[in-house]
Structures are given as structure tokens and as C-alpha cells.
Amino acid sequence: MSEGESAGSDLLSVDFEIFGHVQGVCFRMCTEKKGLQLGLVGWVRNTYHGTVQGQVQGPAHMVDEMKRWLGEEGSPTSRITKASFTNQRTVDRLELSGFVTRF
Numbered sequence: 001m002s003e004g005e006s007a008g009s010d011l012l013s014v015d016f017e018i019f020g021h022v023q024g025v026c027f028r029m030c031t032e033k034k035g036l037q038l039g040l041v042g043w044v045r046n047t048y049h050g051t052v053q054g055q056v057q058g059p060a061h062m063v064d065e066m067k068r069w070l071g072e073e074g075s076p077t078s079r080i081t082k083a084s085f086t087n088q089r090t091v092d093r094l095e096l097s098g099f100v101t102r103f
Contacts, residue, residue: 012063013095014088016070018052020081027052028101030075035099038062045102057094 018027023046031044031054040062044054056066071083 010060011058011091011094012060012088013055013057013091014063014067015055015086016053016067017047017084017086018070018074018080019050019083021077021079022052022074023050025075025077027075027078031070032099032101034069035066038066040066041094041096041099043096043100043102055096057091057096 028044028046031052035042035044035056038058040056040058042054042056042058044052047053056063058066067083067085071080071085074080
């Protein structure tokens with residue numbers, strides 16, 4: 001999907017923050033890869049307090065799959081203790097393009 005693409009009310013946007021041992025374990029790289037694999041758009045970044053934050057947008061069923069992956073699987077050597085999902089909303093059109101790491 002690309003920025004501005006519409007699929008009716010089937011598009012979701014959600015912010016996330018992942019807690020645990022999630023920095024220095026390729027979590028951002030794996031998140032980008034998984035998001036692209038699922039056809040989602042979004043961004044991901046490390047925070048100064050040791051978590052990983054981001055936003056994903058795309059078809060509702062794929063956003064749900066990404067939420068499951070973020071909360072339960074993550075990168076191979078990560079240890080997720082908590083996943084927080086906020087600001088979930090339907091969107092008429094994607095507000096982002098691609099899936100990137102922000103610094």
C-alpha cells in the first residue's frame with residue numbers, strides 16, 4: 001500500500017510501545033521487515049528510556065497480526081515484557097508511506 005491509498009473503513013492506524021529487552025537486539029530492523037512483509041506502512045524508533053515506539057497503518061487484519069507479532073514474538077533475541085497499543089483508529093487513507101526507522 002502507498003500513502004493516500006484507500007480501502008474504505010478497513011484501514012487502521014495504531015501507535016505502539018514495546019517494553020522489555022528490545023534494544024540492541026535488532027528489534028527495529030525486524031519490525032520494519034515484518035511490517036513490509038504484511039503490507040503495512042509505519043515507523044519505529046528506540047526511546048531514551050529503553051523501549052521501542054512506533055506506528056503502523058494498513059488493513060485491519062494485518063494491523064492485528066502486527067500487534068500480535070509486536071506483543072508476543074518480536075526479534076529472535078528480544079524479551080518482551082509488555083506491549084502497549086494506543087490511539088487505534090480507523091483512517092480513510094494511509095497517512096504514511098513505506099516503513100522506516102526514525103532516529
